[in-house]
Amino acid sequence: MNQVIDDFESAIHPLWLKANLGDERAYAQVLALIAKRLRQFYARRLQGKPSEVEDLVQETLLALHLKRDTYDPGSPLSAWVFAIARYKLVDMWRKHGRQDALHDSIDELDESQMPLAQARDEGAGQDLETLLDGLPVAQKSAIWLTKVEGLSLQEASDKTGISVAALKVQVHRGLKQLAVLVAKQ
Secondary structure, three states: OOHHHHHHHHHHHHHHHHHHOOOHHHHHHHHHHHHHHHHHHHHHHOOOOHHHHHHHHHHHHHHHHHOHHHOOOOOOHHHHHHHHHHHHHHHHHHHHOHHHHHOOOHHHOOHHHOOOOOOOOOOOOOOHHHHHOOOOHHHHHHHHHHHHOOOOHHHHHHHHOOOHHHHHHHHHHHHHHHHHHHHOO
């Protein structure tokens, strides 16, 4: 074990043992130390999803609380904590799908990061509406509202009465189909 892990282990292990004997102050202290380390752990792994970090920290702390009777006092507490943290991270990746982790969303880029459009010869390009007309109505509507008008998924859902999940699917399928249409050009 390296020195950082040793220091962490030596700080949390005695507090955890006291907490399991009913010491509420020790429990609060150990949870604060673990939460701080979990934030670092998740922040390194979720650089593109900072909003997920705190959710995962809370889910992990809850799991530690609920599963505290499964901890073997003879083994390193930090190993047990990070095993649970890794399971929570894998669960999050499964929930959101690997697609999110592999691609940067163009919606998250600022103007300076956007690729510049190349000028095309007359007739070489297609009008956006013409491209969108090649899509099913639901996909066209979902893309128009979220990508052209700039509505959030929730706003588009409120406007159309279609669930956020269904809108996500329509946008994804529509963009995939648009890529096929553009490639044919």
